[in-house]
Amino acid sequence: MNQKHLRYIRQNRKKIGISIVILISLIALGIFILYATQSNYSLIPLNKIVYVTGDGSGNFNCDGSDDQVEINQALAYVAENRQYSTVHLKGPNIYDISDSILIGSKTVLEGDSTAVIKLKDEAGWQSGKPLITQMDSAGIRRVTIRGFEINGDHDHNQDKKKGEGYYNMISFLNARDIQVHDMYLHDGHGDGLKVEKGSNIQFYNNKVYKLGHDGLYAIECQNIEAWDNTITCRTNSGLRIWNSNHIKFHDNVIDSFFDWSAGGPGILIEKSTGIVNDVEIYNNTIHNTYGPGIWLIGYGESYPRKEARNVHIHHNTFYDTGTNPGIDWVGGIVTSGFYDTLIENNVFDGIYHAAIINMYPSVSTGTSDTVDLSPQGTGYTTIIRNNIIVNTQKRTKDPDGTGYAVINYLPETHTFVLDNNCLYNNVGGNYKNANSTTDIYVAPLFTDLGSHDYHLKSNSPCVAAGNPS
Numbered sequence: 001m002n003q004k005h006l007r008y009i010r011q012n013r014k015k016i017g018i019s020i021v022i023l024i025s026l027i028a029l030g031i032f033i034l035y036a037t038q039s040n041y042s043l044i045p046l047n048k049i050v051y052v053t054g055d056g057s058g059n060f061n062c063d064g065s066d067d068q069v070e071i072n073q074a075l076a077y078v079a080e081n082r083q084y085s086t087v088h089l090k091g092p093n094i095y096d097i098s099d100s101i102l103i104g105s106k107t108v109l110e111g112d113s114t115a116v117i118k119l120k121d122e123a124g125w126q127s128g129k130p131l132i133t134q135m136d137s138a139g140i141r142r143v144t145i146r147g148f149e150i151n152g153d154h155d156h157n158q159d160k161k162k163g164e165g166y167y168n169m170i171s172f173l174n175a176r177d178i179q180v181h182d183m184y185l186h187d188g189h190g191d192g193l194k195v196e197k198g199s200n201i202q203f204y205n206n207k208v209y210k211l212g213h214d215g216l217y218a219i220e221c222q223n224i225e226a227w228d229n230t231i232t233c234r235t236n237s238g239l240r241i242w243n244s245n246h247i248k249f250h251d252n253v254i255d256s257f258f259d260w261s262a263g264g265p266g267i268l269i270e271k272s273t274g275i276v277n278d279v280e281i282y283n284n285t286i287h288n289t290y291g292p293g294i295w296l297i298g299y300g301e302s303y304p305r306k307e308a309r310n311v312h313i314h315h316n317t318f319y320d321t322g323t324n325p326g327i328d329w330v331g332g333i334v335t336s337g338f339y340d341t342l343i344e345n346n347v348f349d350g351i352y353h354a355a356i357i358n359m360y361p362s363v364s365t366g367t368s369d370t371v372d373l374s375p376q377g378t379g380y381t382t383i384i385r386n387n388i389i390v391n392t393q394k395r396t397k398d399p400d401g402t403g404y405a406v407i408n409y410l411p412e413t414h415t416f417v418l419d420n421n422c423l424y425n426n427v428g429g430n431y432k433n434a435n436s437t438t439d440i441y442v443a444p445l446f447t448d449l450g451s452h453d454y455h456l457k458s459n460s461p462c463v464a465a466g467n468p469s
Contacts, residue, residue: 049086050074054093067095072102079104079135089148091115098123102135103143111148113184119167121156127164130171130194139174146181152188154212160189162212162235168194169211181205191217199223203239210234210257214264218244220274227251233289236264243274251283256290256323265295266321271308271337272300279311286318287452292330293321293351297360298337302376309339314346317454322352325396329361332389336360336410337375341382345466347454348387353395354407354432356384358414378413385419386466388444388454392426403428420467440465 051058052074060070071087078084085107089095091114098120103109109132119131131150134140150169160166168190170180175198182205185192189212195201196219203224208215208231215231218224221244229252231238238254241247247269254266266286269279276298286293293316298308313333322330332348332355335341348355358380360373384406394403405423408416411433418436422444430441445460447453456462 048084049088050078050084051088051090052095053090054095055090058090062093062095064094064096066098068097068099068101071095071097075101075103075107075109075135078107082106086110088112089115089117091148094118094151096120097131100130101132103132103140103145104135105140106142108144108146110144110146113147113149115148116151117148118151119153119157121153122159123153123157123167124159125167127160127166129166130168130190132170134172134175137173139176140172140178141175142177143172143175144179144181145170146179146183149184149186150188151186152190152211154187154189154210157189162189164190166190166212168213170194173197176200178202179204183207184209185215186210188212191215193217195219195221197221201225204228206230208232208238212236214238214240214268216240218242220244222246224248225250229253231255231266232257233264233266237268237291237295238266240268240270241276241279242270243272243276245275245278247276247279247281249281249284253285254293255286255288258290258323265289265291265293265334267294269294269296269311271298271303273303275307276311276338277306277309281311281313282315284316286316287320288323289321290324290330291322291327292332292334292357293318294333294335295329296333296335296338296341297373298375299360299371299373300376305339305377305379308337309341311338311341313341313343316346317349317452318346318351318355319349319452320351322395327361328353328395328397329357329359330395330397331355331357333357334359335382336373336414337380338382339380342385343382344385344387346387348389348392348405349449349452349454350391350393351389352393353402354404354428355387355389355392355426356382356406356416357409358382358407358411358416359409375413380410380414381417382414383417383419384421385417386421388422388424388462389426390422390424390444392428394427401428401432404432405430406432406434408433420465422462422465438467 060074074087089111091112166189171194186209192215199222203226225248318332331353332351389405405426416434445457447455
């Protein structure tokens with residue numbers, strides 16, 4: 001710095017100081033404006049989380065009535081201010097809602113495990129109005145919902161029928177990159193998570209109990225994965241896809257609550273007009289379901305083989321499935337209309353009707369429709385290999401001719417290929433309209449059958465007895 005510059009600074013020291021003070025003041029004012037009240041919103045701190053509480057300590061505070069108002073204000077704030085990403089519901093608190101909660105794209109809605117969103121008593125909503133849905137009807141993307149409880153308040157809204165679109169808990173249309181995890185969803189009239197025309201949907205580590213329809217229902221979606229969920233069905237399925245593809249359902253535990261309205265399968269794979277040719281179902285435990293453990297159904301107008309094929313069902317455990325006394329399509333796996341299905345390395349114990357069955361109901365199981373569920377075409381093949389099937393029981397409805405390991409009611413159009421299975425103590429016998437030259441018929445020697453520990457003892461005749469491939 002030369003003498004000329006030093007002389008200038010000494011002569012203008014006062015002006016420079018004033019300028020610095022003004023600059024600092026402007027910066028401080030900007031920070032204050034960001035921090036201070038904006039519009040009608042509460043004071044928002046400079047971080048990515050907006051807090052909703054019921055005790056007055058949050059950025060938005062609910063009073064136990066019409067609590068969706070404040071929650072929606074918080075979600076709207078996050079949608080409008082992209083430096084924020086998350087709305088957090090503090091617990092312990094019950095957030096009573098009388099209208100839908102609306103969430104925007106690129107948003108996390110999370111909460112403490114003691115935070116509960118509850119539908120109000122006698123809500124009176126029309127069909128198709130969910131508890132949580134999207135702000136923009138055109139679509140939604142990059143949304144996570146996690147950590148809290150949703151109480152569908154079924155018992156105080158019994159003027160509405162289950163399974164007819166009332167009070168779905170979370171529902172999205174034209175959605176992608178959706179995660180729902182670590183939630184407790186219970187006592188509802190409809191679905192836990194319903195996504196239509198979506199992609200990249202993940203549903204995991206949730207507890208789902210006594211809903212009025214499906215735990216997860218994906219319609220015309222791509223890339224769906226559900227894992228580590230514990231689901232007790234009341235009316236329909238635990239996990240269901242319809243005309244959806246690239247599916248992985250694994251490591252879930254699914255059973256049914258014994259209610260007069262129960263009847264659906266643990267897992268339902270349904271194809272009518274879409275392409276369903278990449279489905280993998282593995283490592284699940286499915287037990288005590290009212291309907292079949294898995295129902296695989298393709299139907300409608302004739303479709304190319306490539307549109308319904310390559311379902312892979314493996315390393316699952318089924319026991320005591322198919323208890324419903326009012327329907328005949330119960331069992332372990334009930335299937336029709338799919339080509340080249342591979343069922344391998346599963347254990348079936350105490351299944352009602354049969355472990356694996358080719359059949360379809362004559363009409364749909366809805367309350368008022370009469371859709372023909374028979375598949376069109378021929379040549380449907382199911383490969384059954386390396387499975388253990390024991391203790392199959394007769395079904396309750398029309399029990400005569402049931403209790404086999406496998407039954408093919410559709411021999412003119414559907415074929416079983418049985419290879420290296422172990423079949424034992426099935427009350428009706430081993431095969432009905434099927435046969436095998438490689439199956440074995442001995443006790444498999446489980447570690448503890450009474451406790452449903454289906455690991456094999458070291459001296460089991462099933463060890464190393466499977467297909468060499």
